Every structure is written in structure tokens, then in C-alpha cells.
Amino acid sequence: MSEQILLSADKVTKSFPLGNRKRHIAVNNVSLEMYRGETLALVGESGCGKSTLAKLLMRLTDADSGRVFFDGTDISALSGRALRPYRRKMQMVFQDPASSLNPRMNIRDIIAEPLEVWHICKSRKETDERVKELLDLVELKESYLSRFPHQFSGGQKQRIGIARALALNPDLLVCDESVSALDVSVQAQILNLLKRLKKDLGLSCLFISHDLSVVNFIADRVCVMRAGEICETGDVSAIYSSPTHDYTKYLLSSIPRTRGMGNQVDPGDGVMGS
Amino acid sequence: MKDTLLELKDLTVSVRQEKKEIPIVKGVDIVIPKGQIVGLVGESGCGKSMTARSIMGLLPPSAGVSGQILWHDTDGTVTDLTGLRENKLRKMCGPKIGMIFQEPMTSLNPMMRIGDQVAEVLLIHKLVKNRAEAAEKVIRLLGEVGISDPGLRYRSYPHELSGGMRQRVMIAMAVICEPDLLIADEPTTALDVTVEAQILKLIRRMCGSYHMSAIMITHNMGVVSEICDSVYVMYMGRIMERAAVSQLFERPLHPYTKGLLSSIPRIGANPEYLETIPGNIPELGKEAVGCDFCIRCSEDEHRCFFEHPQEEDAGEGHFVSCFSWKRGER
Numbered sequence: 001m002s003e004q005i006l007l008s009a010d011k012v013t014k015s016f017p018l019g020n021r022k023r024h025i026a027v028n029n030v031s032l033e034m035y036r037g038e039t040l041a042l043v044g045e046s047g048c049g050k051s052t053l054a055k056l057l058m059r060l061t062d063a064d065s066g067r068v069f070f071d072g073t074d075i076s077a078l079s080g081r082a083l084r085p086y087r088r089k090m091q092m093v094f095q096d097p098a099s100s101l102n103p104r105m106n107i108r109d110i111i112a113e114p115l116e117v118w119h120i121c122k123s124r125k126e127t128d129e130r131v132k133e134l135l136d137l138v139e140l141k142e143s144y145l146s147r148f149p150h151q152f153s154g155g156q157k158q159r160i161g162i163a164r165a166l167a168l169n170p171d172l173l174v175c176d177e178s179v180s181a182l183d184v185s186v187q188a189q190i191l192n193l194l195k196r197l198k199k200d201l202g203l204s205c206l207f208i209s210h211d212l213s214v215v216n217f218i219a220d221r222v223c224v225m226r227a228g229e230i231c232e233t234g235d236v237s238a239i240y241s242s243p244t245h246d247y248t249k250y251l252l253s254s255i256p257r258t259r260g261m262g263n264q265v266d267p268g269d270g271v272m273g274s
Numbered sequence: 275m276k277d278t279l280l281e282l283k284d285l286t287v288s289v290r291q292e293k294k295e296i297p298i299v300k301g302v303d304i305v306i307p308k309g310q311i312v313g314l315v316g317e318s319g320c321g322k323s324m325t326a327r328s329i330m331g332l333l334p335p336s337a338g339v340s341g342q343i344l345w346h347d348t349d350g351t352v353t354d355l356t357g358l359r360e361n362k363l364r365k366m367c368g369p370k371i372g373m374i375f376q377e378p379m380t381s382l383n384p385m386m387r388i389g390d391q392v393a394e395v396l397l398i399h400k401l402v403k404n405r406a407e408a409a410e411k412v413i414r415l416l417g418e419v420g421i422s423d424p425g426l427r428y429r430s431y432p433h434e435l436s437g438g439m440r441q442r443v444m445i446a447m448a449v450i451c452e453p454d455l456l457i458a459d460e461p462t463t464a465l466d467v468t469v470e471a472q473i474l475k476l477i478r479r480m481c482g483s484y485h486m487s488a489i490m491i492t493h494n495m496g497v498v499s500e501i502c503d504s505v506y507v508m509y510m511g512r513i514m515e516r517a518a519v520s521q522l523f524e525r526p527l528h529p530y531t532k533g534l535l536s537s538i539p540r541i542g543a544n545p546e547y548l549e550t551i552p553g554n555i556p557e558l559g560k561e562a563v564g565c566d567f568c569i570r571c572s573e574d575e576h577r578c579f580f581e582h583p584q585e586e587d588a589g590e591g592h593f594v595s596c597f598s599w600k601r602g603e604r
Contacts, residue, residue, distance in 0.1 A: 045466040046437070153554050154318075183317040183493055188537035188548040195547065210466055217539035217548065240541055254471040255541070256496030 005069075006036040006204050007172060012056050012066030012076075014049075026052040028228040029066070036171075039198060039205040041219035041236075043212060043251070049228040050208050054174050057206065058090050059083065071171070088118060091165035095177035097157035101149040107160055108145040111135070114167045134163040138193060155186035159193065166197070174206045179214060191218055212255055216240055224248050278346050279454055279487045280306040280329070285341035287324050287333065287511075297561070298324045300511040301341070306455065311481060311488040313502035313519070315495065315534070319555055321511040322491045326457050329355065329489075330371055331363045345370070348454075368399050372448030374477075376460040378440035382432040389413070389428030392447045401451060412450065419446045419476060438469035442476070449480050456481065456488040462497060474501050495538055499523055504591075507531050510556070510566040513585075517592040527588055527599040529571045565596070573598045 009032050015023040026049045034040045042050040055061045057068055059075055068076045075086050094100040101110055111131045114120075121127040132142055138159040149157055158178065165173055175194070179187045195218060198205055209215050215222060215236070222239045224232040224247065232245040243249045287299040299321040306312050314322045327333050329343055343355040345366070355363065367373075375381040383391055392415070393408040402408045409428065416424035419442045432440055441461060448456055458477060462470040478501055481488050490502055498505050498519065505522050507515045507530065515528040526532045533551035553570040562568065568578040575598060583595045 045468060155554065184495070184534060185317060185537045185551040186554075188539070188550045191539065192547045192550060212467065213539045213541050216541045217544070251468060252541075254468040256467075256471065256474065256494065256500040 004036045005033050006071060007034040007057060007206075008032065008069045009053075009057060010067045010069070012053075012063045012068060014052055014056055014061065014063050025228050027056060027063075030228075030230055031066075032223055032230060032233065034172075034204065034206065036204055037198075037202055038220040039207055039218055041207045041209060041215040041222045042225055043209055043215055043222060044225035045210060045251075048225045050225050051176055053225070054176055054206060054208055058092065058174060059086075088168050089171045090174065091168060091170040091172070092174045092176065093158070093161050093165050093178045096181055097154055097161055098149070100161055101157060103149050106146050106148050107135075110149070110160060111163050111167055114164060118168060120168070130167070134167055137166065137197070138163045153186070154182055155189055158182065158186075158190055162190075162193065162197070166201070169201075170203070172204050172206065174208070176208045177210070178207075180209065180211065187214070194218060212240075212251060224251065277308045278305055279308045280304075280346065281342070281344040282325070282329075283342040283344065285325065285328060285343065286339070287321070287328050288338050289334065290336045290338070295338070298337075298511055299328070302508075302511070302513055304506055304513070306487050306489060308454075308487055309481075309485055310503040311478070311490055311501055313490045313492065313498040313505035314508060315492055315498055315505060316508035317493060317555060320508045322508050323459055325508070326373075326459055326489055326491050329457065330367050330373055331355070331358075331360065332373075365399070368395050368453070369401070369451040370453050371455045371457065372451065372453040374441075374444050374448045374456065374458040374461045377464055378437060378444050379432075379464070381444060382440060384432050387429050387431060388435070388443045389416070389430075392416070392443065392450055395447060395450055399451060412446070415446045415450055416443070419443075419480075420472070421446075437465055438473065441465060441469075441473055445473070445476060445480065449484060449486070452484050452486075454486060456486050457491070458488060459491045460493070461490075463492070463494070470497070477501065495523075495535060507534070512566060513595065514567065515592075515594045515596075517588075518590075521590060521592050525592070527592065527594040528567075528596050529573050529598075530567050533570075533572075567596075573601065 009030055011029050011031050012027060013025065013029050014027040015025045018024050030053060042053065044050050056063050059068065063076060067074050070086055075083060108131055111134055112127050115127050115130060121130055135142060140156065140159055152160065179190050182190060191214065197203060207215065207219055219236050221233065221235055223230050224245065226247050232239065232243065232248045239248060243252060282302055282304040285299055285302045286297065288295045288297045302325055314325065316322050324333065328339050333339065339356055341356065345353045345355055347353065389409065389412050392412045396402045396408045396411060402411065413424045413428055416427060421427050421439060421442055461477065462473050465473060474497065477488065480486065492498060502519050504518050505516065506513050507528065509530050515531050522531065526535055536549040537551065539548060551570055564579040564581055565583050568574045571578065578597055583597050585593050585595045586599065588594050588599060
């Protein structure tokens with residue numbers, strides 16, 4: 001893995017108004033670095049700010065304070081037209097495959113849309129070629145091109161979502177809980193696909209998940225988030241074998257384990273405060 | 275049998291769609307012993323929820339049920355729930371059978387205080403004399419399921435609670451009449467791991483202290499291993515394998531079960547790629563002549579395509595519906 005920094009955040013903070021003149025701080029003074037070619041996982045409970053952080057990194061929302069660098073450029077200072085080239089380099093795969101595809105568009109149009117918006121291909125024929133190439137990449141058949149999203153299973157829809165995200169050859173793929181809504185056997189297929197794509201295309205991937213065993217399989221490094229702050233960052237093997245932060249230990253002990261897989265730690269009956 | 279609570283015999287559920295009868299559950303036999311937690315696992319669309327819902331008569335109007343659902347009452351009488359009139363069945367739901375639904379967000383009434391929602395069950399079934407007595411009981415139970423400050427929370431609305439808290443309210447609602455059977459339909463799927471662990475522990479404790487049996491419907495093998503005593507693996511509306519939990523995890527026999535278990539990413543083992551079950555679940559209504567799993571199976575042989583495997587005894591209470599399970603034994 002090259003040690004070149006692709007994306008970094010410098011003390012970003014984002015808060016949302018709560019109504020009664022208070023603000024909920026979703027991301028609090030977070031700094032992180034992501035290297036080119038690595039898969040970085042963000043883990044934590046729901047509401048801990050992992051999705052907000054991802055949106056800040058992609059500049060889908062603006063931070064209250066702090067800066068975000070993509071490939072050495074401060075993208076938090078850019079706006080409008082200047083930001084557009086960077087949009088192309090960051091693509092996202094969403095959680096719910098059913099609601100992230102337009103039900104009235106067929107598969108060809110869904111995957112071709114980013115290509116057409118960016119005027120990547122010169123002719124319709126070239127676009128079709130590229131779409132077929134993308135379908136092949138995500139292991140879907142060419143004959144599916146004229147079908148509509150409702151004719152596919154959850155796993156296949158997620159493959160279409162991935163093909164669409166890859167259409168523009170992005171540097172960074174952000175997967176926001178992309179496998180959480182899938183069954184285990186389908187989840188395994190999609191995880192294998194993501195791992196293979198990362199290897200073949202040299203993608204960097206920001207993988208957001210609450211499932212620690214999935215993260216263990218796919219990530220190189222892990223950031224554990226809690227209540228808007230990163231409490232531990234490290235290599236996967238280090239985090240799982242010797243977690244240092246209490247919260248990481250607590251998360252790890254909560255995973256239901258199949259028998260014969262390590263000892264049980266009592267997660268306690270209390271509720272973690274936020 | 276003396277210590278059986280509920281028995282599903284050759285249960286078949288089919289749904290009418292565009293003038294066609296599509297079988298969802300195809301001749302399922304399940305036995306729920308008293309005081310045990312039975313897991314029902316399978317991928318989405320395999321009919322596990324429909325099986326559970328048929329017990330409480332909560333199927334959509336287009337569904338047809340055949341077979342028997344035998345309820346063994348404490349006084350020794352046996353009732354077939356499929357033949358029961360709706361008003362009789364309603365009297366069972368609540369006092370005898372409680373159910374926890376998957377989404378705590380959508381299964382609570384947003385316009386009603388949570389305490390009143392839980393108390394409603396008691397009042398409808400006339401298990402208490404008045405509202406004050408009901409409230410007292412509800413507050414005690416809310417405390418028991420781990421809701422802090424239950425007296426104050428009694429007056430909260432669902433939107434004021436977190437997902438885990440709402441699921442606790444659902445559990446309180448399901449167990450307040452101290453039912454004999456608790457049906458939990460994916461009770462932790464919408465929750466975080468930490469909350470999941472707490473909820474599972476709570477269900478286990480509730481079953482112990484109220485001497486309940488439970489049916490745990492889930493697609494998560496980890497949940498099964500954590501909480502269940504025995505487990506049924508379902509695929510395309512049929513039971514593929516059934517065994518005690520420790521048996522199933524140590525010695526999975528059916529290729530489908532093996533596939534399910536090996537596709538779970540595990541901490542500690544770091545394979546380059548995960549093992550997967552090839553292909554997808556076939557569409558509903560496309561009936562296979564032979565084994566339902568044969569087209570995705572890695573150990574298929576010629577007859578798998580033409581014959582239905584019968585359930586075979588693999589010893590130690592372990593049953594499997596597969597021709598080649600002996601070959602697959604390691």
C-alpha cells in the first residue's frame with residue numbers, strides 16, 4: 001500500500017439545531033487520514049455520526065468548522081464550479097438498494113446516467129459499450145440491460161448501485177452500510193465483489209458499517225466512532241486483537257458469536273449513554 | 275407428548291397472486307417444547323415469518339392455510355388453531371401467545387403514550403380490574419425490561435424513545451399477560467450490536483422468569499447460537515435441517531446450512547474471499563421437481579433433480595432433508 005494520503009480531515013465539526021436554541025454536535029473536532037488504495041472502515045452505533053462524517057468528507061454537507069483535503073486540495077473552501085471535478089472522483093453506494101435506484105429507469109439508463117451527465121462517451125454506442133463493461137465488472141448478465149429495478153433481487157440491485165458508482169472511475173468509493181440490508185449469503189457475495197474490485201481497480205474505499213465482523217473482513221484500517229468523536233484508530237488486526245479503548249472492547253464483546261468462536265463476554269444490561 | 279406446547283403439522287401456506295396459488299410454506303413440521311427457545315432461520319423470502327404469523331392468524335387475507343397447528347394447553351386439552359374462529363383466536367393472542375415484531379418504529383401507535391399501549395392489552399383481556407391496577411403492573415414491567423424511570427416513561431410517546439427502548443416496550447407488551455409462547459420475528463434486526471446483545475439477554479431472562487417458550491425468527495446465525503436451544507433451517511418454504519443448537523453448529527449436515535455458516539465473516543479467521551452459496555434464491559412460484567436447493571447445491575447428484583429428499587435421522591435429534599448428507603460428513 002502506498003503511503004500517499006488521498007483524503008484527510010482536519011478538525012471538522014458539524015452540529016444540527018435541536019430547536020430549543022441548543023445544538024446537537026454530530027461530528028466533534030474529528031481529524032482523520034485516509035491513504036490511497038486502502039479500505040478504511042468507520043464503525044459505531046447508530047447516531048454516532050458516521051454517516052454525517054462521510055457526508056462532510058464528500059462535501060455533501062458543509063462543516064461548521066475544520067477543513068477537508070482531497071488529494072492535497074482543500075475542498076472545503078471550494079464551491080460550485082470549482083468543486084465539480086472532485087465530485088467525479090468520489091462516488092457513493094447507499095444502504096437500501098431498493099430506494100436508491102429510480103424505479104422508472106431501466107438498468108442501462110441507470111448506469112449510463114453519470115456517463116451522460118459528464119459527457120464521458122462520444123457516442124451512444126460508446127456509452128453502451130461502457131455500460132456493458134460495467135455490468136461485466138459487477139458480474140451481471142448483459143441481457144439484464146432493459147430490465148427495471150423491481151425485477152431484481154436485493155443483491156443484484158446492490159450490484160447495479162456499485163456499477164453506477166464505478167461508472168466514472170472514481171478514486172474514492174464511499175459505502176454507507178452497503179451490505180447491512182442483505183442476507184448473509186448475498187452479503188458474502190457483495191463483500192467478495194467489493195474486495196475484488198478494490199484489488200483490480202486500486203480503489204480506495206470508505207466503508208461505513210456497524211457490523212464488526214464485516215469490517216474485519218473488508219477493511220485495512222478501522223476508525224471507531226462514538227458520540228461524534230473518533231475514539232480509536234488502527235489496523236484491523238490491532239483493533240481486534242488488542243483494543244485499547246473501553247468502548248471498542250464493549251463493541252467487540254457485543255457481537256453474537258457462533259459457537260466455538262471465542263469466549264463470551266457479558267455485555268451488561270445497561271444502556272450506553274450518548 | 276407431555277411437554278410439548280405447540281406442534282405444527284404439515285403446515286402449508288399459499289398466497290393467491292394473479293389467479294395463481296403460490297405456495298410459500300410447504301408442509302412444515304415444527305415442535306415447540308415447553309420452556310425452550312426454538313430458532314427458525316433462513317434467508318428473506320423463505321417463509322419463516324409466514325410460518326410464525328400463521329400461528330397467530332395474522333396472515334394476509336389472500337393466504338390459505340392447511341395442515342394443523344396444535345396447541346397443547348396446560349389442562350391437557352389440544353386445540354387446532356387453524357380451525358379456530360377469529361374471536362376465539364383473539365382470546366389466545368395476548369394471554370397465551372405474545373409476539374414481538376421486527377420494526378419497533380412502525381409497530382407502536384405514535385399517537386398513544388407507551389404506558390397506555392402496554393396497559394391496553396391487560397384491559398382488553400380483562401386481566402385487571404381497573405386502569406390504576408393496570409398502570410401499576412405496567413410500570414413494574416417497564417422497569418423489569420430495563421427502562422429507566424418507568425413512572426415517567428409511562429407517559430412518553432414512541433418518538434421520544436430510541437430504537438432499543440421501543441423494542442423494550444414491544445417486549446413488555448408481548449409478555450405482560452405472561453403468555454406461554456413468545457414469537458419474536460427478527461426482534462433485533464433493526465438494532466445496533468450493543469443494543470442487540472442487551473435485547474437478546476432480556477428475552478432470554480424473560481423466558482426464564484415467566485417459564486415461556488419462544489420462537490425466534492432470524493436470519494442471523496449469531497443470534498441463534500446466542501439464544502436458542504434448538505434450531506430449524508428453512509429454505510424455500512421447507513425445513514432443510516433441524517437439530518439442537520450445539521449439534522447444528524458443530525456438525526452442519528445440509529449443504530445449505532454449511533453455506534450459510536461459511537458465508538458469515540468471522541473475526542479471527544481472515545480468508546482472502548468469503549465462501550458463498552452460488553446463485554440466487556429462485557423466484558416464488560417456480561416449483562422444482564426435485565430438491566429445492568439442487569440448483570445452488572455443491573453436492574448435487576442426478577436424483578436431486580427428480581426426487582424430493584425425505585427427512586432422514588442423523589442421530590442425536592439431528593434431522594436433515596438431503597440425499598448426500600452422509601457423503602458430506604467430515
